[in-house]
Amino acid sequence: MRRISLVPKLLIAALALGLTACATQPARNPIATFVKSPNVDDRKAQLIVVHYTEQGSVDESLQTLSDAKAAHPVSAHYLLGKDGHIYQLVPDGLRAWQAGAGRWGTMTELNSASIGIEIDNNGSEPFTEPQVQALLTLLGDLTTRLHIPKGNVIGHQDLAPTRKIDPGPLFPWKRLADAGYGQWPQGELVDPPAGFDGWMAMRVVGYDIRDRAAALRAFRMHYRARDDGKDLAPEFQPEDLKILYALTRPGS
Ligand SMILES: [Zn+2]
Structure with a gap:
């Protein structure tokens, strides 16, 4: 604290401005002549990935998801508390470190392609009703605002089956599907025709x-x-x- 007080206030202000500018202004490549086009928008996620934290409390997970000094730093865009509180740790337009190595369909760089939602859950307990309600609210918001197709909601286990088992067998995929999110078999289940692969x-x-x-x-x-x-x-x-x-x- 003392050291910071010795730094001229103007310098702090300039640094703050610089950081803000970095966060909001795309860098211009110095080897090119910049001719601005107005026909742009943010790069957007195409997929939503659901996780459980496998930790004991939401406070522990807030710490883990914002620890820059961890041996393996991780983050997520959102974290849902057991009481249904929705925390955001990373802006939607930035790349959170949540999916890691994996593949889904033709997508192979999942951190760039997805929004990550962590749910406070130790991995062996049911998800709480407020969490499910909060998740449905958040999915409604994300799919509407970011134009992510409602069917594009998967689990971490689905994109990284050799490494991950979250959100596990207790996750209520059917409830999500009933609200229109993710994939779920429709109609009566019947045997496939001969030759089905x-x-x-x-x-x-x-x-x-x-x-x-x-x-x-x-x-x-x-x-x-x-x-x-x-x-x-x-x-x-x-x-x-x-x-x-x-x-x-x-x-x-
Ligand atoms: Zn996960």
């Missing part, structure tokens, strides 16, 4: 199937509310195939 369907849904056991585990956590663990044999059960067919059949 379940792994191709997994890819169409978005999963990276290079590790088939991991992808199938993530799929079952999402669509069947079950976690069969990492030693799962990568073989479909009839229920898996019915869901995959419902998700990918023409008109779904």
Whole structure:
């Protein structure tokens, strides 16, 4: 504190102005002649990724998500407390460090492509009703304001099945789907026709199937509310195939 008081106030003001300018003005490339076009807008996320914090309290997670000195610094755009309070840690237009390495469909740079929502949950407890309500409110806001398609809501486990198991089998995907968010099989589940390729369907849904056991585990956590663990044999059960067919059949 004492050291800061010795720095001339003007310098502090200039630094503050500089920082503000950096945050709001895109850099102009010095090797090019800048001819300003008005026909621009912000780069926008295309996907929303849901996580659980796997921590004991919202205060602990606020600390973790804003710790620049951590061995592996992480962040998220939003954090939902158990009481439904919505915290924002990163502006929507910036890239939070939340998804990490992964793949969803053709997307491979997920931190750039997504908005990350952490939910205060230790990984083995139900999500609270206020959290679900807050999440639905936030999804409504984000999909409307940022024009993210309502179906583009996935879990961290879905994009990084070999590394992540959040938000896990207790996450209420069906409730989200009933409100119009994410993907969910519609109509009565029926057996797929002969020749139906379940792994191709997994890819169409978005999963990276290079590790088939991991992808199938993530799929079952999402669509069947079950976690069969990492030693799962990568073989479909009839229920898996019915869901995959419902998700990918023409008109779904
Ligand atoms: Zn996560």
